[in-house]
Amino acid sequence: MDAQLSLTEISVAREILQDYDPAQHALNHLEKHNGKVETAFEDLWIENNGQPIMPQGKSLWQVTLKVLREELCGDDGFRGQLKEYTKKPGSSPLLTGLIVSLVGLAGANGFPIDPAIATIIVLYILKIGLNIFCEYTEIEISPD
Secondary structure (H helix, E strand, C coil): CCCCHCCCCCCHHHCCCCCCCHHHHHHHHHCCCCEEEHHHHHHHHHHHHHCCCCCCCCCHHHHHHHHHHHHHHCCCHHHHHHHHHHCCCCCHHHHHHHHHHHCCCCCCCCCCCCHHHHHHHHHHHHHCCCCHHCCCCCCCCCCC
């Protein structure tokens, strides 16, 4: 599922997260890539970790989401935090808390991620909704 944030959505997130530097860095990448979530994610990943070596037909974005789906969808704490944020959209502490929570959960499960990358993932989940994120099944990319 290709998700794209509008310039308005990026601007709103920038305002909400104005005091959180990793989020500002992530939003700069989103702006640079016209709101394309997967492209901004991959750009940040390469910046932080170098070029990944992926098997043909695999997307770093899809593999990352699959791993995170296993961790996040069964975590009542993360689900609760997301629900609280959707009740009070625009809350800087709640949105920052979601990002920090994602970093913590991923790290605790052997998948450490940078807070800027976590920002992009949280914004993606907010865009499509947690239920869709949790139910979405990976589509195999056929080699051209």
